[in-house]
Amino acid sequence: MKTGQKIWLIMCVVVTFFTSNSSCYKVRGDPQVPCYFIFGDSLVDNGNNNIIATMARSDYLPYGIDFPRGSTGRFSNGKTVVDAITELLGFNDYIQSYANASGREVLRGVNYASAAAGIRDETGQQLGGRISFGGQVNNYVTTVSRIVGILGNVDAAANHIKRCIFSVGLGSNDYLNNYFMPNYYDTSHKYTGKQYADTLIQQxxxxxxxxxxxGARKFVFHGIGPIGCSPNALAQHSQDGSTCVAKINSANQMFNRRLISLVDNFNKNLPDAKFIYINSFGIFKDLINRPKTFGFRVTNAGCCGVGRNNGQITCLPFQTPCQNRNNYIFWDAFHPTEAANMIVGWRSYSAASSSDAYPIDIRRLAQL
Incomplete structure (x- = not known):
């Protein structure tokens, strides 16, 4: 058995040990929490941008080529990180997008994520419509009203919601589609890297x-990944096409350090709630630095896309992708493959290293 396959199998065994209801491949069993609310961008969007006038959409093949339901709007060949976490939490189906959630479905959670969305309202506007973090939060407030109506009163709704997990993963586009686009946005002229990270964290x-x-009480903050290692960043800024762009990654880490401090601040000042940080940067960098350990062979190119190493833009409609998708970390110029997403999801749920999650992982958060 190859080393990568061994690691894959070991991770499945470890995850299954911690939760008898989970499976490495199927969604089944009773959920460990009653609901899962998701806020984010294209890394976890599962269809909210399908009905928006925007270039940031993926409701066409080859996106979803390996997902049972086809091209749902997920920016991957298959599952996203939150899909993996949904499985591990024991839900019997994936969390529905806000655009499609109806009736009592909202009781098990809602995915509000929107491709190109950022913490700042203007982020991603060059791509067209998107739902910013503020807009996603407004949609959640609307959902709370629906939950109150379904359960009959505010107290019942509050008791239900306080046991749910709230996943927040934004900030990538505030760099990718804002700060590092000086010809379109003025933020890099107005703020130093430290000042920009500060203003993002404040918002x-x-x-x-x-x-x-x-009503939210259990929070998961997903840090920004190493954007400077994406095929797009490599194609645009890396001289050799494989060395990660230090300037971009350094800025991302400034944000992440402040996000960890925010976790400490909230845990101290909001004792009725619990906040954790997922080190997406470190987990993903581990895949890039030790690809063979996890069964990957290609780290600097997308499985589909256009331009240098498929890194200039995302997949075109009906483009033929690579056949050996499990060998690739990146699916397109920006987004991971299902194979990479599953590993990041597993390590977010049950930390394989002490640096994967702070101060606890999602598995332990669900038990609180």
Whole structure:
């Protein structure tokens, strides 16, 4: 058995040990929490942008080529990180997008994520419509009203919501589709890297407080991944096409350090809630630095896309992707393959290293 396959199998065994209801491949069993609410961007969007006038959409093949339901709007060949976490939490189906959630479906959670969305309202506007973090939070407030109506009163709704997990993963586009686009946005002219990270965290914290005011108590903050290692960044800025772009990754880490501090701040000042941080940067960098350990062979190119190493833009409609998709970390110029997403999801749920999650992982958060 190859080393990568061994690691894959070991991770499945470890995950199954921690939760008898989970499976490495299928969604089944009773959920460990009653609901899972998701806020984010294209890394976890599962269809909200399908009905928006935008270039940031993926409701066409080859996106979803390996997903049982086809091209749902997920920016991958298959499952996203939150799909993997949904499985591990024991839900019997994936969390429905806000655009499609109806009736009592909202009781098990809603996915509000929108491709090209950022913490700042203007982020991603060059791509067209998108739902910013603030807009996603407003949609959650609307959902709370629906939950109150379904359960009959505010107290019942609050008791239900406080046991749910709230996943927040935004900030990537505030760099990719804002700060590092100086010809379109003025943020890099107005702010130093440190100042920009500060202003992002201030806005981020403001939205988190709204979620807390509307009942959220179990929070998962997903840090920004190493954007400077994406095929797009390599194609645009790396001289050799494989060395990660330090300037971009350094800025991302400035944000992540402040996000960890925000976790500490909220855990100290909001004792009725629990906040954790997932080190997406470190987990994903581990895949890039030790690809063979996890069964990957290609780290600097997308499985589909256009331009240098498929890194200039995302997949074109009906483009033929690579056949050996499990060998690739990146699906297109920006987004991971299902194979990479599953590993990141597993390590977010049950930390394989002490640096994967702080101060606890999602598995332990669900038990609280």
């Amino acid at each position: 981020y914290a403001k939205q988190i407080r709204v979620l807390h005011n509307y």
